[in-house]
Amino acid sequence: MNTLQIQRAGIASSVQDSGRFGMLQMGIPPAGAMDWCALISGQRQLGHLQDEAAIEVAYGDFVASPIEDCHIVVTGAPVSLSIDHKPVSHASVHAVAGGQTLSMKTAAEGVYSYLHISGGIAVTPQFASRSTSPREGVGGLNGGYLKNGDVLPIGEASSSGGRADPQLITVRTRETLWLRFVPGFQYAELSETAIKSLLQSDYVVTPKANRMGVTLTGATIETGIHTLLSEATCHGAIQIPPDGKPIILLNDRQTVGGYPKPGAVIRSDCLRLAQARPGQKVRFAVCSPEEADRIQWLEQHYLETRLR
Amino acid sequence: MTCEVGPAGESAMRLIFSAPPKPALTHKLLAIQESAQQYFSETLIDSVIGYTTLTLFFTPFKFERDRAEAWLLAQADNPMPETPEPGAGTVQPVILPVLYHPSVAPDLEWLADITGLSVDDVIRLHCEQTYFAYATGFAPGFCYLGNLDSRLMTPRLDTPRAKVPAGAVAIADSQTAIYPCDSPGGWRLIGACPERLFTLDSTPPSRLSVGDFVRFEPISEADFHSMSRRS
Structure with a gap:
């Protein structure tokens, strides 16, 4: 099974899909990707049809290596993306070879970026979702934010992706x-x-x-x-x-x-x-x-x- | 009893009764919640009971606001169900053991001082009451229990504690509760319960739910430690 070895987890990175429903009465919030358009965009680009989870990275600061070949795409807040220290476009699907190092760094706009890996982040779902709810310790990897040295399981990649980029949002600080x-x-x-x-x-x-x-x-x-x-x-x-x-x-x-x-x-x-x-x-x-x-x-x- | 139905954002509806909270009202809300789960089975994704409110969360787009509103208003007109008395028939209160001791209860002696009661009286008054679970939320398994004996009523801390340990038995205004997990909290801490109130892999995960009756039973330090080890 493919895994992702995290070298630098950043300040608030977590595994997120579109969230869990039906647990409010229990006191468990929905969680899920803060920018769901970015989540869906990445899922579609990699041909993910089962709400496969991605890694939500706040203020992009994330370094990790997959152990096997895979495809990746980053959506949401734009980041400077590099593969083995070589800058690549942040807005397209890339093939990454096993052992290569992916590095994301924050850019000028937005907060939340999503690193999608073909097959999705395959942590065990809890209450029908892989989304992390850190305060409650539910979902994700051991219920918490990701840490340096964590190893995430990656699912089996199935279909080939699309090329859509349906992201709706642009945020510019100068405008109200x-x-x-x-x-x-x-x-x-x-x-x-x-x-x-x-x-x-x-x-x-x-x-x-x-x-x-x-x-x-x-x-x-x-x-x-x-x-x-x-x-x-x-x-x-x-x-x-x-x-x-x-x-x-x-x-x-x-x-x-x-x-x-x-x-x-x-x-x-x-x-x-x-x-x-x-x-x-x-x-x-x-x-x-x-x-x-x-x-x-x-x-x-x-x-x-x-x-x- | 007057009530209102209004939006809670774009895909939820909230029913609120303008009446003081009481078990009979909670049972009515529970009954409406159950019917809603049948009636809106296709579109209802979640529902939450508050002290005097029921909020229904629907799937966006598939939610007919007018229909939901009319249905809720019609339900609200139904007569109140009979509320079972605690201890009668099948309704047994949940009994929770509590250690009342300054080592686990930083506000216990303060509470005795400010109320002019002895620590033993505080413990007796907290244990004499049968409480009712009005709402859950805030944190998983957190249950708002009322009503506290009026002699024990105190305001919350001005600045909440950054970390209240799991199991802390707390009071605020006319309510009491147990913190199910470590969390920040502004309630006064008067005891500690060695039992787990929220376990992710149990069904249901929460020990308490809305509509339950609850009683506290004082235990010794030795019992507290042996029970803590077991849970």
Whole structure:
């Protein structure tokens, strides 16, 4: 069986597929690739049809060698990619010989990159997914982030790949990133001032951003809500802790929480937010559930057409 | 009892009752959750019960918002189910052993001081109550248990501890809980339970679930250590 020997794991690299479902009641978050478009893109390029797992690398800093010949592709945030110290294009499928060294280094944009290897990362699925949920110790390799010296099993490569590159996202720090959200939860109970702060001020992505969520800074939101009974959170939920700085909850979020939430950012904008670096300016805008459906529908259609 | 149904993001719906949490309401939420799993079997991917809420998570695109909303409102109109009394018939409370000792409970003596009770009274009051599991979440196997005797009610720590060890028995406001795994936490720690509350390869992995009744039983240090070794 092919394996990948990791020489440098980087700061927060983990095995991810599209995540696990049905475990929220148990307190286990969905996990899964932060940039699911990048995940799907790589899967299709290598002919992976079974949601094969990839290695998610944050701020690309990763060095590893497969012991057998294989194909690889890197998707998501662009990286400087080299094979045995020879720079190669970061956006295409490469044949790698057993023993060669792959090296990824962070580039100017984005956060999460995905290293896909033909056959997929074949760690044992837990609760029907290979995605790592590090806080819970579920999935991935021993439930945690990857470490130097780890050895990952690689699955049997089956079919030949496509050539599609359906990645939807580009994030440029200079432009404002709009976070469209579906109002809900405590939206109707928030004061007019709180809603005004939320809708009319600029916010900035802080360094306090990880797979659990992204903390923003900007106008403080005084919710006026002091006690709230714990209830389910959801992907993209805008959580406002007592300090008034919103946190957008993402894949590794707490499944239940007791902070006020005026709504949830739509998936498509969450993806861009996940890839945004600290300093990125963001604004909130209200979006009806029907509009959110329409946006998702169009993006899905776009993905599917590009993948054909 | 009034209720509302609204979106929880683009592919989930949340039903909330504007009534104080109580076991009968939780049983109603459990009953609606079970019917939802039948009724929306094709499209429902997850569901979570909170103190007064039920949130249903659907497959994007295959989810008919209006239908889900109308169905939830109709369910909410159904009468409340009878809540079984703890100890009656088949409903046995889950009994969990707890060591109440300063060596494993950094806030035990503090709690006695601030409430003006003796440590023995604190232990007695914590053990006398039969608790009800209102919600699970926060961390795998973490179960929100109520209601704590009002004499033991305290606010959370201003700054949460970076690491609370697995098994820590904690209180906050009118709730009590056991931390199933090492995690950060802002609740006050008054004891330690030697049993595992969450085991990944057990079915189900979590010892406690919503709707359970729970009681705590004080144990000696010697018992705590021998039980810890076994689990």
